[in-house]
Amino acid sequence: MSREKLIVDPGFVHHRKILTILQEQGSRIINQEIRSIPPTTPEWHKRVLIDQIYTRILIEFCRVNEIKTLEEILLEKRGRLFCSIVKLKPCQKIYEKGENDRIVLEPEAFEGSELTLELHITLGHVTASTLKAELECGGNFAVIAEYFASKDNKLIFHPLVIGFPYIQDIETGEPSWTLYSDFYNLYIEDFDEFSKVKEQDMPEDFKEMKQIKESLFKAALGKILSESTPKDWGGETSDFTTSHLHYQGKRLRAAFLLKGPAKFTPMTIKHLGKNGDQIIRLAKEPVDILIVQHCHDITSSVIEMLKIFATQPSNPRYYCLLDGRESLRLLEAYDLKKWALNESKKG
Known part of the structure; x- marks a missing residue:
């Protein structure tokens, strides 16, 4: 580490x-x-x-x-x-x-x-x-x-x-x-638990992410990490937390903010609650890495906002972003795409 x-x-x-x-x-x-x-x-x-x-x-x-x-x-x-x-x-x-x-x-x-x-x-x-x-x-x-x-x-x-x-x-x-912002910016394949992503080609498009529910993507994360995933509730500060990620041999705590296809458009600040307050709540989690996932593209304004909160001088932490392509690539790497699509169709 x-x-x-x-x-x-x-x-x-x-x-x-x-x-x-x-x-x-x-x-x-x-x-x-x-x-x-x-x-x-x-x-x-x-x-x-x-x-x-x-x-x-x-x-x-x-x-x-x-x-x-x-x-x-x-x-x-x-x-x-x-x-x-x-x-x-x-x-x-x-x-x-x-x-x-x-x-x-x-x-x-x-x-x-x-x-x-x-x-x-x-x-x-x-x-x-x-x-x-x-x-x-x-x-x-x-x-x-x-x-x-x-x-x-x-x-x-x-x-x-x-x-x-x-x-x-x-x-x-x-x-x-x-550069400090590069040092704290990680990619999904940097984690030991998601290392199979390195062997998976990046998909040409991410249209299939429109069919995969947010709850099923979260469940897929649970399958990869071999842990249960909580149901959403109004007072949550993040969608999913885990203490089972490893980076450079060190165990890390992570908090995920997940966005499904309810709005299948590029993620902007407006996707993140009133004035981006979901990022604020995510940053309050006592974790080592903040992860934002979206089924579509993620705009530069969201990337910049996450970077600002993650690299606060008094509490610097790693941060990671998964856009639609990266999300689909992760599911394909762990043979979970078909499962997620089929389960999403069940309603």
């Missing part, structure tokens, strides 16, 4: 605001770690290490307190803190401002919410020239921020941390060249 994890390399850290959030206990932990820095450490290196300490402790605070993603706040319209990887628009005027000037960072619009967001920062807190350069261009950044104010449909948050998400080898501390 991989010995790598998601790390945030901070370039903006607001020490005072973080201490206010963490209060006495968190402040004590931070001070203990700062005192452990060798006194011979060069001053520039010490500042970097202190920013990393603040960031690491704050991320742990977010994990323990189950702080929401930005998207969850936008969809639910409540919450004072968020911890997310956020796609920011280019901030082209960043080099025209002085250290004491306030600049506004704007995330890209999020499908499913009419709310917009601004991140207000004082430029003097940007300690890394690389971050400043990247903010000018825009891109994906790890952000932890606190609610400040709202006006009409606009929310204003003050960032506590802004940094770069990357994958680090736990044992060596070396960064990986693998």
